Amino acid sequence: MLTIAASEYRAQLRNRDAARARLATVVADALRAPAPQRRPTKPSRGAKERRLEAKKRRTDVKRLRRSPYE
Structure with missing residues (x-):
């Protein structure tokens, strides 16, 4: 039931x-x-x-941006 x-x-x-429309969507989904x-x-x-x-290229790019004192 x-x-x-x-x-x-x-x-x-x-x-x-509204209930009939909801029932129709439930049946269509089933x-x-x-x-x-x-x-x-x-x-x-x-x-x-x-x-x-x-990833290696990206690492190299970021390494070049660092200051030499880190």
């Missing part, structure tokens, strides 16, 4: 219409197929190397 109550409006007829599950993947070797190379 499924009960949907609506008391948003003062008029009973508008509340019935009938929709689930989204496909994500298949976990690993980054490629080249992507790992590019990422590490970019």
Whole structure:
């Protein structure tokens, strides 16, 4: 048994219409197929190397900004 109550409006007829609309969305959501599950993947070797190379470049840039007394 499924009960949907609506008391948003003062008029009973508008509340019935709101409850019917809510029921329609619940049924439509239940009938929709689930989204496909994500298949976990690993980054490629080249992507790992590019990422590490970019980190090294960034480190060098920041190292050049430092004062020589640190």
